[in-house]
Amino acid sequence: MQAPMGRPQAEFGLVETRPPLAARLGYHGRDKIASTYDLVEQMHYLYVNVVKARDLPAMDITGSLDPYVEVKLGNYKGITNHFEKNQSPVWHQVFAFSKERLQADKVEVLVKDKDVGKDDFVGRVVFDLNEVPVRVPPDSPLAPQWYRLEDRAGDHKRNRGEIMLAVWMGTQADEAFPDAWHSDAHSISLDGLAHTRSKVYFSPKLYYLRVLAIEAQDLVPFDKGRGRSLNPAWNEEFLFVVAEPFDEQIVFTVEDHVGPNKDEPLGRLVLPVHAAQPRTDKLVDTKWFNLVKSSSGDDEKETKFSSKIHLRLSLDIGYHVLDESTHYSSDLQPSSRYLRKPSIGMLELGILSAKNLMPMKSKDELLTDAYCVAKYGPKWVRTRTILNSLAPRWNEQYTWEVFDPCTVITVAVFDNCHVHGSNNAKDQRIGKVRIRLSTLETDRIYTHYYPLLVLQPSGLKKTGELHLAVRFTCTAWVNMVTLYSKPLLPKMHYLQPIPVLQADHLRHNAMQIVAARLARAEPPLQRESVEYMLDVDSHMWSLRRSKANFYRITSLLSGFAAIGKWYDAIRYWKNPMTTILVHILFLILVCYPELILPTIFLYLFMIGIWNYRYRPRHPPHMDTKLSHAEWTNPDELDEEFDTFPTSRNPDIVRARYDRLRSVAGRVQTVVGDMATQGERAQALLSWRDPRATGIFILVALACALFLYVAPFQIVAMLAGLYLLRHPKFRTKMPSMPFNFYRRLPAKSDMLL
Structure with a gap:
């Protein structure tokens, strides 16, 4: 397999667009962090706020009325819930009609009586859209008013009651927008409307609950023949995740393991979560608690003697409770608001x-x-x-x-x-x-x-x-x-x-x-x-993700390979001018060693300045090639989406297991080679090979004496010129230090 190369395909890439007009105009005198709607396109809506009604007439023979309101604008129609036998109903329902889809020049608000057959008409109010006021947030909300209901002919003389309404033109920045019935959801009833509205939610506040079970005293075994009392000591710690409000309880049960699959309860303790003391860094005090025998329950009569358990309970508010992957966390704050x-x-x-x-x-x-x-x-x-x-x-x-x-x-x-x-x-x-x-x-x-x-x-x-x-x-x-x-x-x-x-x-x-x-x-x-x-x-494990991570590692190691190729190009004089310049720079740094570190950091600075012109201009997005999603075969995808434990037949599982062994074998070989190189370095002074260690320490002694006598600049100059020597003075055979290192022993021959 070869590592995937290249950039993501255009089909899966980002497409930049121009910001909305309000965003392009900038801030211009407003607070930068003000809550505005300048990042989105303005959308205009006709809002109708149906508040309540009063003095509605009785429509049925029994003298009752089951009123509801129908707001009608062209082909769009919004309906409130109906109230049984109520002549003064309260709705508090807002309807929003998109201005782009307005199909009429008037909006009708009709009050009707819910009936078994055809609903009866009670009255209506009609508004001309040209006369509807325009409200621009953050203006004050438009106050609703009482309107007298008229009949179909527009007559107000007959007493048909009154309805409180507010009608205005606004945008999606209006505070009524999230809870409004939208014309986009015209086919949804009010019962299903809640599933279509925009809402803001907050995750519950999470804490780590730490429980240290220290010991217990005076435990009476269920079987009297097992002993008079037990005093076990555990000193085991447990961590749990709890959330506000703390409506759950901590239940402790001490059991006697009398045999295989047979445990007898010795005592029980129930505590609320808020019994745990908040803790930032210092340990809280331990406490003794009385255990209640399971047979007696909460009987208050048995208070003369009880078994006890020694516990430490703490609510660790200094941690951040991780509830999302650490690779793309959106919150890193501690649980305690005082530590944020x-x-x-x-x-x-x-x-x-x-x-x-x-x-x-x-x-x-x-x-x-x-x-x-x-x-x-x-x-x-x-x-x-x-x-x-x-x-x-x-x-x-x-x-x-x-x-x-x-x-x-x-x-x-x-x-x-x-x-x-x-x-x-x-x-x-x-x-x-x-x-x-x-x-x-x-x-x-x-x-x-x-x-x-x-x-x-x-x-x-x-x-x-x-x-x-x-x-x-x-x-x-x-x-x-x-x-x-x-x-x-x-x-x-x-x-x-x-x-x-x-x-x-x-x-x-x-x-x-x-x-x-x-x-x-x-x-x-x-x-x-x-x-x-x-x-x-x-x-969950995935062969596709494993390949992707493997290629990520090889991509990083390819940088070291590129440095090695560049170094070989200089050593073998493939570009004589570059090699000569490297010789000059090398000799300058040897003669003036105090310039080595400044030169390195100046070089890093210049690379960063040079790369500024090539900086990314788009936010990073999911890379299909980096994820190895475009070359994955169907069987690997089927394995990734399989349940845990598997639901496939044994033949498929056997084939996948053999494939996994093959991939793991290659990974095992690479990891083993890396371990071998490190173990050879340890073997230099461990006398695992007494002859190799003897040779190495004698060479080290000779080098120490030579370096003590010879000036450092002369040593560095000779070493550098030797490494950069012309290819005519080189041989294709491996060098002596390389041969010596390859012969050092490793622990690979000790493996079974």
């Missing part, structure tokens, strides 16, 4: 639109109901769902505080499968985008079309393109620069580090807690969406 550092800037994200999306509901004769989810830090945002469209336009803008530039924001697109009443369906993945903030220039607006890529068992697919606008604004330059010299995680991770295997287990638990909490929100952020954002299955 001040923000260094703001991140603004404009989710503009998407195009060329794949039809995800083609079986149901529908297209795609797309929505976006973005996560940075503890804050999650979900855009509204645009129904039945392959080119949705959201134009929604969100803002986050930034505490560390070496963090990543994740944006994903999903197909909403819950808007048509299918509660058991799962939202389908369309694609994901990650942007590392440290790769962005401050105060610059990046607007690009990002390809949406999904790896499936059938292969790599491009499912569309997502149009984003991103701006990172720094408000504390000094703090941001000093962050580069500080640890990435809070200091508790270094003072008392968590083992890698345990950290992976805790991260998986934290992911499950976050997914469960957000799924219980209203409206819920679906569990499958949260798990995709957090990359729950990223720890």
Whole structure:
């Protein structure tokens, strides 16, 4: 196999676009960190706020009324919930109609009576769109007013009651926008409307709960013949992930292992999580607790004698609880709010639109109901769902505080499968985008079309393109620069580090807690969406990922190979002028050794200045070739998407196991060769080969005497001129030091 070379194909690359007009005009006198909608295109909406009604007439024979409101604009119609037997209903429902799709010059607000057959008309209010006021945020909200209901002929004389309304023209920056019923969702009932609205969510505050089980005293065995009492000592520590509010309990059970698969309970203790003391770095005090016998339960009569358990419980608030992959974390702050550092800037994200999306509901004769989810830090945002469209336009803008530039924001697109009443369906993945903030220039607006890529068992697919606008604004330059010299995680991770295997287990638990909490929100952020954002299955083994990481290593080692080729080109005088210049530079540095280090750092400075003109101008995006996604065969993809444990038949598993052994054999050989070279260096002075060690120490003594007598400049000059000698004075045979090193023993002959 050869390492994949070249840049990503244009099909999977980024396409830069011009920022929206408001963003191109700049700040011009406004606060840089003000919450504005300048990164997205302005979208105008007609808002109708239906608040309540009063004094509605009775319409049924029984003298009752089941009122609801219908807001009608051309072919679009929004309907509120109805109230049974209520002549003064309260709705507080906002309707938003896109100005681009206005099909009439008047909007009608009709009050109707819900009936078994045809609904009865109660009254209406009609507004001329030319007379509707325009509201531009941050203007004060438009106050609703009472309007008398008229009949179909426009007569106000008959008492049909009054309705409180507010009608205005606004944009998506209006505070009524997130909770409004949108004309894009005209086919969705109010019950399913919650699944289409834009919402902001926050991850629960997570903490590590540390439990040290020290010892127990006066344990009475279930079988009296086993002894009078037991006093075991464990001194074992456990870590758990807990989340606010602490509504769960810690349950301790002490059991007697009397035989195989047979344990007898000796005592039980139940404590609330808040019984643990908060801890930053110092250990908290230990405590003794009474154990309750399982047979007696909570009987208060048995207080004369009880077994005891010695515990240390602490809530470690100095850690950052990892709930996402460490390779692209968006939050590195400790759990305690008092230990957090001040923000260094703001991140603004404009989710503009998407195009060329794949039809995800083609079986149901529908297209795609797309929505976006973005996560940075503890804050999650979900855009509204645009129904039945392959080119949705959201134009929604969100803002986050930034505490560390070496963090990543994740944006994903999903197909909403819950808007048509299918509660058991799962939202389908369309694609994901990650942007590392440290790769962005401050105060610059990046607007690009990002390809949406999904790896499936059938292969790599491009499912569309997502149009984003991103701006990172720094408000504390000094703090941001000093962050580069500080640890990435809070200091508790270094003072008392968590083992890698345990950290992976805790991260998986934290992911499950976050997914469960957000799924219980209203409206819920679906569990499958949260798990995709957090990359729950990223720890699973994949041959494709293994190849990608292998090629990453070989790519790094190729740099050393390039240096070796350059050195050989100089040694063998392939370009005499370059070799002569290297000789001159070498002699200058030998004669003036104090210039060696300044020359090295000046050279690095000049390389950095030279490379500035070639600096990346686009945010990095997922590289399909680097991921080895374009050359992976179907069987490898089928193995990657297989369940754990496997669900394939034994013949396929046997073939995959043989392939894995073949790949692992090559890796094993490379790792063994690297270990052999290191062990040969150790063998120089270990007397493993007494003759080789004797030769080496005698040569070392001779070199020490020679270097003591000869000036350093003369030694360095002779060594350099020897290495740079002309090819006429060289031989193709290996050198003596190389031959000597190759003959040194290693531990490879000690392996079974």
